[in-house]
Amino acid sequence: MTFLDQLRTAERQNGSLLCVGLDPEPSRFPAHLHGDASKIYDFCAAIVDATADLVMAFKPQIAYFAAHRAEAQLERLMAHMRRAAPNVPIILDAKRGDIGSTAEQYAKEAFERYGADAVTLSPFMGFDSIQPYLKYHGKGAYLLCRTSNPGGDDFQNQRLASVEGQPTLFEHIAALAQGPWNLNGQLGLVVGATYPAEIERVRALAPTVPLLIPGVGAQGGDALATVKAGWRGDAQGTTAPVSVNSSRAVLYASSGADFVQAARAEAIKTRDILQAAKV
Numbered sequence: 001m002t003f004l005d006q007l008r009t010a011e012r013q014n015g016s017l018l019c020v021g022l023d024p025e026p027s028r029f030p031a032h033l034h035g036d037a038s039k040i041y042d043f044c045a046a047i048v049d050a051t052a053d054l055v056m057a058f059k060p061q062i063a064y065f066a067a068h069r070a071e072a073q074l075e076r077l078m079a080h081m082r083r084a085a086p087n088v089p090i091i092l093d094a095k096r097g098d099i100g101s102t103a104e105q106y107a108k109e110a111f112e113r114y115g116a117d118a119v120t121l122s123p124f125m126g127f128d129s130i131q132p133y134l135k136y137h138g139k140g141a142y143l144l145c146r147t148s149n150p151g152g153d154d155f156q157n158q159r160l161a162s163v164e165g166q167p168t169l170f171e172h173i174a175a176l177a178q179g180p181w182n183l184n185g186q187l188g189l190v191v192g193a194t195y196p197a198e199i200e201r202v203r204a205l206a207p208t209v210p211l212l213i214p215g216v217g218a219q220g221g222d223a224l225a226t227v228k229a230g231w232r233g234d235a236q237g238t239t240a241p242v243s244v245n246s247s248r249a250v251l252y253a254s255s256g257a258d259f260v261q262a263a264r265a266e267a268i269k270t271r272d273i274l275q276a277a278k279v
């Protein structure tokens with residue numbers, strides 16, 4: 001099954017557009033785990049178990065593991081997600097981008113070491129920095145397009161005088177992902193929930209690629225506007241999937257012993273808002 005099929009299946013089976021982001025920060029763990037980086041796996045596995053039936057994807061952010069020398073715990077967590085949620089695809093948020101030979105190693109890390117179904121990439125270094133990931137047929141690669149942070153404006157909203165029609169950089173990335181770069185239909189785009197108008201523009205330029213949309217919850221993005229801007233229904237079930245990510249709002253919904261129940265409640269609340277926006 002390709003990554004695209006996995007997304008569609010999980011969306012249908014769990015009735016959800018929600019992606020729960022796994023950004024473990026030990027200083028925010030509840031009292032019995034607080035400050036203990038050796039408990040990253042335990043914390044994340046508890047969140048996975050509490051939300052597996054509510055999500056269309058999980059998105060571990062690699063920096064939160066690497067910063068604590070917890071790569072082995074990430075490997076264990078990937079195996080746990082496979083067991084606990086076999087039909088939920090896993091997007092490794094790594095935002096890699098480097099020359100081809102180095103990109104080959106990053107692709108190996110994402111798809112062979114961690115066994116991710118998709119990875120996030122920076123397109124800044126051009127197509128040859130993306131190509132090594134596309135050799136893994138059936139795997140997905142999300143290109144950063146219009147990111148959720150205010151600084152995204154610095155480059156992504158600049159116009160490219162050299163390209164006909166003078167699109168902005170993010171519009172150009174969207175068009176590349178929809179067209180010439182998307183050799184085997186593996187590409188997706190990252191667009192921030194904090195910019196619904198840009199999501200709509202990206203969807204117009206890239207009508208069939210999956211979108212990964214972070215920025216609801218802790219960053220204050222509008223969940224309703226996000227779905228209205230990016231989700232396109234299709235009676236044949238061939239929609240271009242939209243996965244709306246929430247990390248901290250779910251993970252740290254409570255800092256008490258009830259963190260698992262609170263995470264589940266927050267995930268249900270967000271899932272329901274996203275679902276309601278589809279009509």
Ligand SMILES: O=c1ccn([C@@H]2O[C@H](COP(=O)(O)O)[C@@H](O)[C@H]2O)c(=O)[nH]1
Nearest residue numbers: 021061147148214217218219246247248
């Ligand atoms: O434009 C982007 C791209 C990636 N992210 C990542 O998503 C999560 C968001 O976490 P929240 O706690 O829900 O704010 C995080 O891992 C970021 O690295 C993003 O926020 N914006």
